Amino acid sequence: MLQGKRIILGVSGGIAVYKAVELLRLLTKAGANVDVVMSKNACEFVTPLTFQSLSGNPVHTDLFSLHQEQEIDHISLADRADLFILAPATANLVGKIVQGLADDLLTTSVMATKAPVLIAPAMNCNMYENPIYQRNQKDLQALGYHVLEPTTGSLACGWEGAGKLPAPEVIFAAAQAVLTPKDLLGCKVMVTAGPTREEIDPVRYITNYSSGKMGYAIATAAQQRGAEVTLIAGATNLPVPFGVNYVPVSSAAQMRAAVLEGYEATDIVIKAAAVADYRLAQRAEQKLKKSAEQMTLELEKNPDILAELGQTKNKQILVGFAAETENLLANAGDKLKRKNLDLIVANDVTAPGAGFDVDTNIVRFLHADGQVEELEQMTKAQVAEQLLDRVKELR
Numbered sequence: 001m002l003q004g005k006r007i008i009l010g011v012s013g014g015i016a017v018y019k020a021v022e023l024l025r026l027l028t029k030a031g032a033n034v035d036v037v038m039s040k041n042a043c044e045f046v047t048p049l050t051f052q053s054l055s056g057n058p059v060h061t062d063l064f065s066l067h068q069e070q071e072i073d074h075i076s077l078a079d080r081a082d083l084f085i086l087a088p089a090t091a092n093l094v095g096k097i098v099q100g101l102a103d104d105l106l107t108t109s110v111m112a113t114k115a116p117v118l119i120a121p122a123m124n125c126n127m128y129e130n131p132i133y134q135r136n137q138k139d140l141q142a143l144g145y146h147v148l149e150p151t152t153g154s155l156a157c158g159w160e161g162a163g164k165l166p167a168p169e170v171i172f173a174a175a176q177a178v179l180t181p182k183d184l185l186g187c188k189v190m191v192t193a194g195p196t197r198e199e200i201d202p203v204r205y206i207t208n209y210s211s212g213k214m215g216y217a218i219a220t221a222a223q224q225r226g227a228e229v230t231l232i233a234g235a236t237n238l239p240v241p242f243g244v245n246y247v248p249v250s251s252a253a254q255m256r257a258a259v260l261e262g263y264e265a266t267d268i269v270i271k272a273a274a275v276a277d278y279r280l281a282q283r284a285e286q287k288l289k290k291s292a293e294q295m296t297l298e299l300e301k302n303p304d305i306l307a308e309l310g311q312t313k314n315k316q317i318l319v320g321f322a323a324e325t326e327n328l329l330a331n332a333g334d335k336l337k338r339k340n341l342d343l344i345v346a347n348d349v350t351a352p353g354a355g356f357d358v359d360t361n362i363v364r365f366l367h368a369d370g371q372v373e374e375l376e377q378m379t380k381a382q383v384a385e386q387l388l389d390r391v392k393e394l395r
């Protein structure tokens, strides 16, 4: 999404400037060409050299530097940009922009750009709550500027409250979202992801190798394409994607309850979760002690959530996943029919570059009309985009 995009990263003064360094790293790693414009105060916190080394481009700081103007005309720089990010944006910077003031290079460039502007504010919590700042933020939003909410926590000034710069990953995802065409606007998408845990006793459980990466990639992509996304996920180590309604669950029974609750109001259900097929017939109340040489656990079948959805579906589009180790097409095709799905994503989890806990996947899409599409090895983010393209066509 950001590959080859021209981004201006505007940095104003505040302790959170160090996070802008990490954001720059994420942007360049994604293939964006980033020009950094720093306010005078920002240079007090981190040197321009740091941003220059990471961006590979000269850093712009001074409106009246003849040398900088000869090297790069800041007006045409602002004009060529695909996206302008302000992170961190101080209350002062937001105030100036809303007033139409352009008294330094940063504010002049913001005013001169026709690109979308994404603002990530950071300030003391009292300043953030000040009605003047709040009015300024609302005015900017009404003018079409994208303003992120700061996060809450302990601030560098020693106070506790709202005003922290959002994590670099959050700003990065928001940047992707701003540049993504909103072709799923108005669509309600439910994604399940990750493994379920079936408890044996208070300290042990049965689970599987699912990392949740595929489902999280789908939820992220759908949100960026404008869908209203609910992500129902078992335990994973992944950060919650920006802007999704996150419902954490543990067991298959909890996942089933959460899925059924939201099903009626959902347009598209994508079940990437690896649901445990069996649970303990009797979960022990206390920790099981070691005694006999052998031990047998009695399991009983979990309800098949997806099959249940297939039986009651009306307007919904249902997408399942089939992680197989043999007879890929036959097994996946059988699940497609048995669960009354519109599409199933089949993958051989034993193939190198596919399966659990890797960032790539090799999948086939099996359609209800019998069509089978074989996709090359690609990242899970790319699989997610391809899958959403097919789902969009089905709608």
Ligand code: CTP
Binding pocket: 252, 271, 272, 273, 274, 275, 276, 277, 302, 303, 304, 305, 306, 307, 319, 320, 321, 322, 323, 335
């Ligand atoms: N699934 C589900 N509820 C279950 C089991 C599976 O909703 N109790 C969903 C999964 O989320 C996935 C699809 O059904 O989208 C296929 O899951 P899979 O485990 O591959 O299939 P099973 O039907 O459980 O068959 P088997 O384990 O025999 O391969």
